Amino acid sequence: MRALAPAVLAALAFAGCQRETRDFRTDPPVLAALDDVAPLPNRIGGAPPDVYVALGQPYQANAYALSEGKRLYDGMNCKGCHADGGGGTGPALLDGWWRYGPDIVSLYVTLRDGRPRGMPSYADKLNSEQLWQVAAYVQTIGSYRAATAATSRNDQMQSRPSENRGPARAPLTEPPSR
Amino acid sequence: MGLKAYAFETSIRGALVAGALLGSQTARADPPALGLETIGRLELAWTFRTGNPRGHAGAPAVSGDSIFVLTPFPHALVALDLQGHERWRVVPDSDPRAEGLATGGGVTDGPVLAGGRLYLTTLDGHAMAVEAATGRVAWDRAVASLDAGETLRNAPLVQGGRVYVGSAGDDAGARGWLAALDSGTGRELWRRLSTGPDGEVGIGPQFRSAYPTEAGADLGVRTWPPEAWRQGGGSPGPILADAELGVVVYGTGHPAPWNPDQRPGSNRWTSGLFARDAATGAARWFTPTNPHDEHAYGAASPNLLVDRPWRGVDRKLLVHPDPNGFLQVLDRETGLILSAKPIVPTNAVSGLDAGSGAPVRADAKRTHADTMTRDICPAWTGPVLAEPALSAETGFVLLPTSRLCMDLEPRDSGVIPGTLSIGANVRLKVPAGPAGALVAWDLEREAPAWTAEEPLPLAGGVLATGGLAIYGTLDGRLKALDARSGRSLWEYRAPSGIIGRPVAFTGPDGRAYLAVLAGVGGPLGQAARGGIDVRDATAAGGLANAVRQAAYRDILGQGDESGSLLVFRLP
């Protein structure tokens, strides 16, 4: 019986752990609410929608969401300009020095509305959840979010060291020359 | 020697004064002209910083005592006097969205001077005419649509009162076209596409191909999967004109998307050479060089028109350094391929089929969706990116070559407006040995006369004048060689890598000048300036992978914050 108390306590503590949920379909009202971002007037940074916070920022630390983001990054031709983060016609993402900053809301707005220098809008191609997924994935390219969740390399041509290989990659300390 | 170079009027890239003929015509006993003896004394007169960091391709235009420079996007057209003082400047409105379609570093070319006017095209799709004397804009037409993924890269060709403009943007899934505008008003006279029904392509009764494979109705539709021709690519390369025959000649770009399995068929009329009636745009002939292009080669390389005897008969020739690595010599009256020899190490194509003119592809280097093919030579960039030149003194064709190879993995991709539907993973590679070379090609022997090896690929055009071959390198060296032997005679270290083409001219003061734009960029120089993260091997069309190799690493840091015009003068 003495052994039972710690066991029950351990089980309770375990029960409090966060579950990794994978919803394959999100409710339409949530989808609508997820689009309710409030960017700052210069459209750099801002506040995420309430529902995003209420859901516990479900995209940035969820491996499934990140890999969905990666899949969309590939399928939506992001690679055509940004390659696998190294850039080309579009700016590089790997270095983490971004024109509109590292904030997830900036990324969301960038993807949804586009940016003047050639970045197209994806508002009519992706729903809000997908936009969040891509934004969260792009954030991991620039190493702004290390840690608890990451995608891994794809089964295709090796383009750069696997995302989760070795210790987390820190962003460059100096902006690269433009 | 029965040889005539179409150097200026028909110049592909718009320099009024270039090549040997002018040099020899304007030569006076004193002061000396640029030549083998005098080149050593050439000295820098002045430089002009353009303030634009992109790659500066092409050459400035020169007229009397004025030099005209069109900077890269966002463009400025600047007129300078021969002392380097700015006379006037025209800054066209620019649409920044064009940057998103600026593949390969987004280099542009121009301006072209004709009849006292400067003609230019802008990356964001405008064709313009500007009065050379005053800088007044005579007309300004939006001819290409960014919404459709179209941009304008090549300099216009001005001839016979018409301005010929070719679109770019096959990586964005745009259909390539060639348009003729009225040089006086900018009114569009005709526009012919590279894919689609015969009516839109301009295939009619005039069309006679040297090859039987090109006969048939609506090949531009039938050689594609249903509707695929609507985003089929095929953007024209640099345009040449032969006034005598009344034709314009150009190569068409690769079909879109890169993945060959998404577009089974021979994909007419991409990746081949077109000759069109200069007045109506009707096609005269088409010679495919890379049908059902599997390596994104296309055929849009800079060509040369040469008139010389061929196997004892005087012939009008088209010298076409095809991106698949073979230098092809065609009869430009019929489109018949007379000769095809590799100018760089190749393995994707082993030779040409005599009957159809089609390349014989090596099975080991064919590409398929989701399959990586390693070490395909040459790379998609092709062996010759910039203008070759004909050396009048020697008769050699001077070819600035690159010897890159690539790993290519085509993947399925859809066309999404505003994006580039390349869909392929590609890594460029520097094979063993030098990455570039200036090749002096002897048309007579169908073999190189000499080869000047370079550690980096050559991405700028060549100037042949006074028995010299003058060209710049990606690591910023401007070099002059003896065109007969390839012996190095003179070298100058520029502040940035060079992808432009030098021009030589004689000023009103009678002194010999040499001008060149420095400013590294373009598909082979893009990585020099930063903005590319080479940790991703596929960045910048795979260039990052090459830059990570020791042989190519010298290019890093060659970029300058601003391109510049360097003007040299003999004392």
Add this chain to the structure above:
Amino acid sequence: MSAPAILPGELDRGAERAILHRQLERTWATPAGFWGALTTVDHKTIGLRYIVTAFGFLALGGVLALAMRWQLARPESRVLSADLYNQAFTVHGANMMFLFAVPVMEAMAVYLVPLMIGTRNIAFPRLNAFSYWIYLFGGILLWAAFALQIGPDVGWFAYVPLSGPQYSSGKRADIWAQMITFTEIAALAIAVEIVVTVFKQRAPGMSLDRIPLFVWGALVTSFLVMLAMPAIMIASTSLILDRLVGTHFFNPTEGGDVLLWQHLFWFFGHPEVYIIFLPATGMVSSMLPTFARRPVFGYLPLVLSIVAIGILSFGLWVHHMFTTGLPRLGESFFTASSMAIAVPAGVQIFCWLATLWDGRPVWRTPLLFIAAFIVTFVLGGLTGVMVASVPLDLQVHDTYFVVAHFHYVLIGGAVFPLLGAIYYWYPKMTGRMLSERLGRWVVGLIFVGFHLTFFPMHFLGLQGMPRRVYTYQPEMGWGAANLFVSLSSILLAAGFALFFLDVIRSARRGPVAGDNPWDASTLEWATTSPPPPYNFARIPVVTSANPLWSEREALPVVTGLRVDRREIVISSVSDATPQARESSPRDSIWPLVTAVAASVMLIASIFTPWAVVWGAIPVAAALIGWFWPKGLPEDEA
């Protein structure tokens, strides 16, 4: 009355039986209490623990199976979400194969082999303790992951590319792969122990032709484990490397190959079936003579077919891959060898039938289970011959036909004999009998429930119902059969529930068994039930293949062993001539410490490769603690 003090070097010669027992007790017994439980190296304690844990996992896996049946009972049911269903069938399969079937067979060997060959403890008893802890931690890893909804969701064989870095995000597939590592380390450790125990610790006189058939089964199984399990270690390591550090073993674009996974997996996976099946046949061969009341018919053919099955099992792996488009010749070869293995399997069945035919069968519960096994396994074997032919396999691959087939083979071929074995050896393990009346109910419910559950699945498979789908549409017409299957599974579950009930109840209240309740012939029945910590006060000397039947008056034994240290007899490999009096290690906490350190290293290495570097340091420290001599009598030589 306390035993007199034990003098250093004292031998067991003169002592009275009662004093000898107390002296041995003092030397061999594990101290009572929590610390003793953590440090014990007694193969019986560990074996029992192993068995109980494995049956615990069986129960958990069974609950998952019921949940899946609940979900599938009706079309478009919403009991489990698609994601949860994916995890459920993966965890069910992985749990049953890696946490129940293999470990329980090895656990039975850990418990029984030393008793059956007449020695006092298994070889490398500390490794044995370590093996259990590692196994337990691996099992907890899988189930904790499932509870956190990061359970693997890629099928129990985790085919790439689904389980690879691109399509399986998060750590789910890594948890599967690392769980494999845990259970394989545990299984390999036991295999080494069993081999060395059987080779070197047999009672004097137990030459090769006197080894009980279960021990033969365990021995051949151990060799299968040692030769086959490295394949899955290489495979799961490559998978983790692909996922963690970006290697390209399974990335076709960079020269890897997805079929490589299947080759490696089935090179292990097919012998795996025999790793489960061979001990089960050994159990049958060992139990049958007791209830047929005669020595087993055809001892030599039985041994040879065990060995033959062991060897042939390595030539079969490709028959799991017929649908991958292999060369025709290869397919024909593997079809032929799949058919060939039916020969030794048939020899076994005929030997058993002959034993029964010639004997005077006593129809107790274990024998009923054996009968259920023979019927069911033959049916499973028949469908096995069907799927071994390429054209049919192409048709039924990945359908419920295959689900039915392998449940017939695994439950019919391994679980039925195992349940019989539990009924048979339960009195030895606990000293009490299981209920014969309930036992007949258990056999009946499980046998009927099993066939009603799985036989209709053959038809579902032929109708095209694929495996691993979380639901199906009403128009498919599978609803009625699925409902029937789901309802029948309740019957099967009830049988197992009754079994668990009986096992728990009888442990306290069952009739006292005595040393040899079945009047069996093998050595484990020569000692008390349950056996003392030292198994045998004096090591027996073996004179025949059925020693307890041939030496009915008095069992010949050896003397001259020390009582002040844990001492066992080492004998020669072929004819078991005594060679040395070897010591057997005492209890130690270090195996547990090492297992904890190794578990931390293995789990952390799911997240960072550096865990292997830094995690190796505590593991090495623990191993030094494990092996460093403590100056005990056992260290003498």
Add this chain to the structure above:
Amino acid sequence: MRERVAIDLAHLPLHGRSTASPTWWGTLAFMLLEGSGFALAIAVYLYLLSNAPEWPIGAPAPDLGPGIALTALLLASLVPNHLVARWAAKDDIRRTRIGLLVMCALGVAPCILRIFEFRALNVSWDDNAYGSILWLLLGLHTTHLLTDLGDTIVLTALMFTRHGRNRRRFGDVEDNAVYWDFVVLAWLPIFACIYGVPRL
């Protein structure tokens, strides 16, 4: 059950050596299972090779220098290894101690060379499958080198303590020598794969 004493075993030694020792057989069993691991890793190598249009993939063949040096060193270490085994069999504590010190040095040296060997592969584990299997093979063998080195070092330390003068410990030294033989011999096919096959 009644018992009758049939044999008295008091005359038997308190510890078996060589084939009479369970440790010896345990070592053999571990060699068998590790050997099958090596064999399977080599099978993976050959399988990938048979699939590849070119081999090695996208890299020059590994440089020979460190590999040959290491192989020579390993083969040379067999001599002192067998001497140590012989001295241990004779229970010669002094020579065994010296021999073990030599074996420690001969265990450290290959590990140092191994660092250079990884560099000499000319390919990274994440470049392509060829690099992956090369690193796996070399890593697998390095693990064995390191574990046996650790084993040897601990055993050496043990032999210098009061526990050293014990036949059981001499037996451990013998078993350790057998395992080192295995580590060396297992290297030879791997060496042939890594360095020989790409040059065929």
